[in-house]
Amino acid sequence: MTQPNTAVREKLSAEGFVVTNDRELGMVEVFREKFHQTYFTDEHLRSYEGDIPADRLRARDVLRYDRIGGEIAIKGHHDIGIEGRGEHAGRREFVRTDLAADEHFVDWVKAILSVVPEQDQQVRGTFGVNLFRTRSKVVTRPHRDGEQYIIVYVVDKNCDGGETMLHDGTGDVLFRGTLVPGDLIIFRDEDFLHSVTELEAINGECRRDALVCTVNYSDTYPLGDN
Numbered sequence: 060m061t062q063p064n065t066a067v068r069e070k071l072s073a074e075g076f077v078v079t080n081d082r083e084l085g086m087v088e089v090f091r092e093k094f095h096q097t098y099f100t101d102e103h104l105r106s107y108e109g110d111i112p113a114d115r116l117r118a119r120d121v122l123r124y125d126r127i128g129g130e131i132a133i134k135g136h137h138d139i140g141i142e143g144r145g146e147h148a149g150r151r152e153f154v155r156t157d158l159a160a161d162e163h164f165v166d167w168v169k170a171i172l173s174v175v176p177e178q179d180q181q182v183r184g185t186f187g188v189n190l191f192r193t194r195s196k197v198v199t200r201p202h203r204d205g206e207q208y209i210i211v212y213v214v215d216k217n218c219d220g221g222e223t224m225l226h227d228g229t230g231d232v233l234f235r236g237t238l239v240p241g242d243l244i245i246f247r248d249e250d251f252l253h254s255v256t257e258l259e260a261i262n263g264e265c266r267r268d269a270l271v272c273t274v275n276y277s278d279t280y281p282l283g284d285n
Contacts (some may be wrong), residue, residue, distance in 0.1 A: 063173035067245075072176035073272075076225060076246035078236060081212075084170040090163050091241055099268045103156045104192055110147045111199055118156040118190040121280065123167075124172060125183045131169045135159040135184050138280050159190060168272075171210055174245065175274060179207060185280045187273035190214075194265045197255035201226050203248050208274035211253075212243035215268040220259035224252040239271075248273075 064083055071077040081091055104116040119258065135157060144149045158164050168186055187206070191197075201224075206251040211223060216239065223244055225234040233251065246253065259266050273279075 064170075068174040068176060071174060071247075072178075075250040076244060077174075078234075078238075078242065078244045080125055080243065081167075082241070083176075086167055086170065087163065090167065092216055093160075093275055094164060096267060097160075097161075098156060098190055099192060099214065103221045104190065105154060107151070107153070109151075112193065112195050112196040112279075116192040117153070119153040120156050120158045120188045122159055122168060122186045122188065123183070123282065124168070125188055126180065133159060133165045133168055133186075136280060141187075156188075156190070164166060170244065171272070172274070175208060179247075180276060181207075183282060184277060185275045185282070187275055187279075189271045191256060191267075191269050191271055193267050193269075196257050197221060197251075197267065197269075201230070201252035201254040203252060204273060206248050206273040206275050206279065208245060209248050209253065210243060210245050210270070210272040210274075211238065212226070212270040212272070213238040213240050213267065214270060215240050216266070218258045218265040218267055219260055220256050221267050224254050224255040224256070226254065227251065243270075 064079070064085070067077050067079050067083060098118060103118040106116055110117070111131065119135040119139055121139040122133050125132045139155050140150050140152050169279055172186070222237045224232050225246060227233055230252075236244075258267055
């Protein structure tokens with residue numbers, strides 16, 4: 060059975076967001092380093108026309124999950140496209156990075172899903188995964204992604220800046236903090252606008268590698284018989 064970190068889940072339920080790390084989620088010590096070495100590579104990261112910011116590289120996958128008798132089953136979902144999100148009105152297609160076969164990443168996804176407050180848990184749903192390498196701006200403005208929960212996990216970083224902020228509807232900052240490798244923030248998307256400050260080079264190097272994931276609403280991707 061997937062055991063949640065109760066303290067993390069209670070804070071997320073009470074405040075709508077929580078800052079935690081891979082150790083508190085019970086991940087093996089080498090998970091982050093191996094994930095970075097395997098997937099933040101030229102084999103997987105690509106530049107997509109029209110992406111904003113333009114120098115961003117990304118990889119993408121979508122997983123399907125089913126809660127069965129206290130367990131969470133994970134497999135790949137057939138559709139990984141994105142429809143009408145951010146500053147893009149139409150549908151965008153991506154090359155799949157198959158993460159359902161990576162047992163350690165699947166454990167990480169299960170750990171994330173296990174801390175979703177019980178009142179928000181879906182019996183089955185989809186989990187969007189984006190791997191982002193950014194070297195300047197991370198996002199262009201405070202925004203929402205239009206999904207149930209957002210997870211930002213910093214996998215590796217060689218720069219200053221990149222302060223994460225959560226804003227209320229009037230623009231007041233409710234949280235601000237700079238995530239270091241191994242840190243992640245989980246928040247209820249409808250409760251906040253989120254943004255990240257611009258990256259600042261260190262000795263000419265400027266790079267932030269992060270996972271940005273979404274616990275999707277039930278109508279984001281039809282599940283069908285997948």
